[in-house]
Amino acid sequence: MYQHIAIPGDGEKIQLNQDLSLKVPNNPIIPYIEGDGIGIDITPVMQKVVNAAVAQAYNNERKIAWMEIYAGEKSTRIYGQDIWLPDETLEAAKEFVVSIKGPLTTPVGGGIRSINVALRQRLDLYICLRPVRYFKGVPSPLKNPEKTDMVIFRENSEDIYAGVEWEAESTDSRKVIDFLIKEMGVKNIRFPDTSGIGIKPISKEGTERLVRKAIQHAIDNKQKSVTLVHKGNIMKFTEGAFKNWGYALAAKEFGAELLDGGPWMKLPEAKGGVIIKDVIADAFLQQILLRPEEYDVVTTMNLNGDYISDALAAQVGGIGIAPGANLSDSVAIFEATHGTAPKYAGKDQVNPGSIILSAEMMLRHLGWAEAADMIIRAMESTIQDEIVTYDFARQMPGAQKVSCSKFGEALIARLN
Numbered sequence: 457m458y459q460h461i462a463i464p465g466d467g468e469k470i471q472l473n474q475d476l477s478l479k480v481p482n483n484p485i486i487p488y489i490e491g492d493g494i495g496i497d498i499t500p501v502m503q504k505v506v507n508a509a510v511a512q513a514y515n516n517e518r519k520i521a522w523m524e525i526y527a528g529e530k531s532t533r534i535y536g537q538d539i540w541l542p543d544e545t546l547e548a549a550k551e552f553v554v555s556i557k558g559p560l561t562t563p564v565g566g567g568i569r570s571i572n573v574a575l576r577q578r579l580d581l582y583i584c585l586r587p588v589r590y591f592k593g594v595p596s597p598l599k600n601p602e603k604t605d606m607v608i609f610r611e612n613s614e615d616i617y618a619g620v621e622w623e624a625e626s627t628d629s630r631k632v633i634d635f636l637i638k639e640m641g642v643k644n645i646r647f648p649d650t651s652g653i654g655i656k657p658i659s660k661e662g663t664e665r666l667v668r669k670a671i672q673h674a675i676d677n678k679q680k681s682v683t684l685v686h687k688g689n690i691m692k693f694t695e696g697a698f699k700n701w702g703y704a705l706a707a708k709e710f711g712a713e714l715l716d717g718g719p720w721m722k723l724p725e726a727k728g729g730v731i732i733k734d735v736i737a738d739a740f741l742q743q744i745l746l747r748p749e750e751y752d753v754v755t756t757m758n759l760n761g762d763y764i765s766d767a768l769a770a771q772v773g774g775i776g777i778a779p780g781a782n783l784s785d786s787v788a789i790f791e792a793t794h795g796t797a798p799k800y801a802g803k804d805q806v807n808p809g810s811i812i813l814s815a816e817m818m819l820r821h822l823g824w825a826e827a828a829d830m831i832i833r834a835m836e837s838t839i840q841d842e843i844v845t846y847d848f849a850r851q852m853p854g855a856q857k858v859s860c861s862k863f864g865e866a867l868i869a870r871l872n
């Protein structure tokens with residue numbers, strides 16, 4: 457029994473089969489978190505578009521029963537002032553298996569830790585899957601934006617991102633610094649009296665489970681390569697180990713062999729002959745602008761993945777249109793790549809594309825490919841008709857600038 461979550465009477469639960477595949481009824485209950493800031497603008501538009509696509513694709517025989525669950529600022533209004541992530545939100549995300557969320561605010565330099573990160577950690581949603589593709593007509597800083605076509609597998613539970621850190625000049629940071637200097641022989645902390653300290657855990661298990669999924673995705677989707685992106689020359693035992701464990705897994709579990717003496721590897725032809733390669737993160741950030749066509753599946757650690765996903769999104773139109781999913785082996789929470797963009801909150805202005813395309817990934821995950829395809833086609837034709845929100849309109853002279861909700865209506869009018 458839930459305290460504040462109302463389970464819709466007209467829906468059924470998605471079940472997990474023994475092999476963790478989904479058993480999806482025609483009226484699945486899908487929990488959603490509205491999100492802070494522009495969540496209030498984009499989430500209802502996403503729901504309308506999804507409802508229309510599902511109704512049309514399946515002649516009203518299928519219908520999502522949306523169930524609101526709470527996190528972030530709305531949760532504090534409903535559950536009490538310090539409750540940002542109620543336990544029952546986590547329970548519902550687990551029980552109902554597939555959910556979707558809007559963005560949640562994280563204050564900078566103090567205050568609460570990220571609710572987004574907490575959701576990923578507490579549900580062990582270890583993959584952050586962020587596909588990056590170009591929609592014809594979207595304004596881009598590149599001459600050939602269609603060459604940017606990648607899928608990012610970002611590790612979602614470890615790294616400096618996990619928030620193991622201590623504030624400068626606190627008793628705790630002094631304790632850690634003392635330990636590092638006195639017991640571990642560390643000599644290169646430049647200003648020990650005023651340093652904040654953060655810890656970067658990267659594990660073999662965490663790396664292997666992510667890289668395994670990335671390689672399998674490349675095989676299943678006939679991709680040419682998987683690239684391990686790291687800064688292992690500098691952070692040898694974390695990012696360097698990620699690279700080494702990634703190659704070792706490719707050899708051990710997929711039969712990869714060294715290519716031209718290594719370090720690059722190649723899977724057997726029976727597994728698509730996928731090339732496993734690696735690149736140092738700073739070089740990668742210039743390569744994606746200069747030679748994006750050389751990259752297909754990209755796998756990396758949490759912080760790199762955060763930076764890389766926004767950088768790649770910019771190449772194909774920006775974070776307003778960049779979708780994503782947080783996945784474990786069973787539970788999934790789909791979410792926009794962007795944040796709460798507070799200056800636009802409640803103004804019905806921003807691009808709902810990111811959360812709509814996240815919902816498109818969700819429909820595909822449910823096996824509802826017909827509805828997902830409809831959304832992709834509608835997105836293509838709306839943009840080609842030059843009906844866009846402010847973010848694209850400012851770079852598309854002559855385009856029709858519409859509000860967030862009108863963009864949703866234009867999509868619905870083009871579902872076919």
Ligand SMILES: NC(=O)C1=CN([C@@H]2O[C@H](COP(=O)(O)OP(=O)(O)OC[C@H]3O[C@@H](n4cnc5c(N)ncnc54)[C@H](OP(=O)(O)O)[C@@H]3O)[C@@H](O)[C@H]2O)C=CC1
Pocket residue numbers: 494558559560561562563572775776777791792793794795796797798806807808809810847
């Ligand atoms: N997963 C999540 O929930 C995430 C949460 N956050 C949180 O969001 C808050 C704000 O972060 P911030 O760094 O400002 O990043 P945001 O992604 O919220 O916004 C940065 C800029 O990106 C553009 N933008 C973002 N979303 C859209 C959209 N839907 N349509 C069009 N343009 C968009 C806007 O650009 P312009 O000003 O040029 O119009 C906006 O000012 C922080 O608290 C952060 O922690 C951040 C990322 C992810």
Ligand SMILES: O=C(O)CCC(=O)C(=O)O
Pocket residue numbers: 560561562570571572573762793
């Ligand atoms: O949790 C946050 O506030 C930011 C997260 C983020 O930027 C991301 O996951 O891409």
Ligand SMILES: [Mg+2]
Pocket residue numbers: 762763766793
């Ligand atoms: Mg980010």
